[in-house]
Amino acid sequence: MDLFIVKSKKVESFYPLHFFRKIADLRTGILTNRKRYSAIYNAQPVFIDEIPEKLTKGLYFFENFINYEKINAGDNTILVNNGEIVGYYIISPIRKDEIQESVTVEGFKLNYGFDIIKFLPHTILKDFKLLDKHRLTDGFDFSGNEKDIYIGENVNIIGKTYLNADSGPIYIDDDVTFKGVNFIEGPCYIGKSSIVDSAKIRPGCSFGKVNRISGEIEHSLFLDYVNKHHDGFIGHSIVGDWVNLGALTTNSDLKNNYHNVKMVINGKTIDTGMLKMGTLIGDFSKTGIGTLINTGTVMGISCNIFGGNVTDKFYPSFSWGNSSTIYSFEKAIDTIRITMGRRDVNLNDKTVEILRNVYKKERG
Structure with a gap:
């Protein structure tokens, strides 16, 4: 069929x-x-x-x-x-x-992007069962059932890494490198060729290929080529391809009044139905050092956010520093090309065309 x-x-x-x-x-x-x-x-x-x-x-x-x-x-x-x-x-x-x-x-x-966070620990668990792979290699300290751990090929440990599978399975893909002291709780997926350096990974995380992971992360989805190679907390969030999070970038994922988190999606304020929800960050966006991301913040693609204050709740694509200043398209493309080149990836014409179309739509 x-x-x-x-x-x-x-x-x-x-x-x-x-x-x-x-x-x-x-x-x-x-x-x-x-x-x-x-x-x-x-x-x-x-x-x-x-x-x-x-x-x-x-x-x-x-x-x-x-x-x-x-x-x-x-x-x-x-x-x-x-x-x-x-x-x-x-x-x-x-x-x-x-x-x-x-x-x-x-x-x-899934009706909205943030719904992925609602179900993320469950889908990691179900995907692990679907893939039905189990393999534990030397070098890891662990707790939980050994059958709830899969270690791929050519995984390298420089330092000490502890795996806690008591709360869910842990799947580490091929060519991952661990540096320093790391603590990882399941359910968790770490994608191919990623580097985990002195990280505290809480339950419910999924990381794509060629990520740089440090600091504390909880219940979050990182797509591919994300660079979070510094201290700082990211929780209940989705981070797009080629995003760079500056040192000590931290997001809030819980309101002080314990009300549901709301997010601005396509000009409308939407109740996520979740008590805990952090941020959505579009592809190619960057944060400066010490950026404090507000609860429920949405950043479009190719934003460059800095300044040290608590962020706004919404940034259109190609925001520079704040939501009203426009990031020059030519400068954005130049930075994207350099960023991708650092990982030996070329910026292709199709991606440039998409970026240009989004720029025209959101920035005129």
Whole structure:
């Protein structure tokens, strides 16, 4: 049976994480949803922009719906979760409006980028079970079940690293280097070729490839090539590709009045429904030393935030220092090119085009 992943109707609700990737290709645990469904069904998903009026044989899921239950219905069936259509199971060609059967399926739908944080520890745990890899090598002190730890190939330890799998599994990918003294609590994923240097990693963290990780991090998602190689706290946050966090950058993830955190998404103030939520930082953004990030702050792409005061709650893309000053496009591109070159990656024309389009849209 063919497997289809359908573009979400709420892509822009994932601001600022949606510019350079499909939601299906946004890591939401150890895996992206595309890789997750591929592993569950042993098939390569085909991405489509919308559900066709006439459906061919296959299994269809919206890209922002996460499900670990292997679906096997007996007839053409609408898949429903919390009263919303999240997919279709089709055994023979049929028009969409002719399907009579429906079934409730387990899982959860991501409506906003911050919803990833809500489910992150759970998805790391479920992805670990799905991958079903277990391997502990010499050099690590650990507590918990050895079967809840996976250590990849060519992992290097310079110093002392303690793994605590009592609260969840720990997956360390290939070519990771540990320096200094590190304490890591599961559930946790550390991506390929990352460097962990004198870090305190609390439960519920997922780090992408080629990250630099120091200081204290809790319940957060770092995408790829993130540089947090200094002290400071990041909690309940999502940090995009190529973000650099200056020394002692720290975010708040809890309001003093213990009310739900609200975030500004596409000009609207949205209640996250969470008591703890930190910040969303778009790709290529940077913070200066000592930056204090307010609870629920949203930064667009290619922002350069500094000044030492507590930040504003929202920064449009290409902000310089504060939310009203515009970061020169040419200077931003020059800095991005240098940043990527330091990791032997070239800035391609497609990325420049996306950056230019966002600049025109948000900065005129």
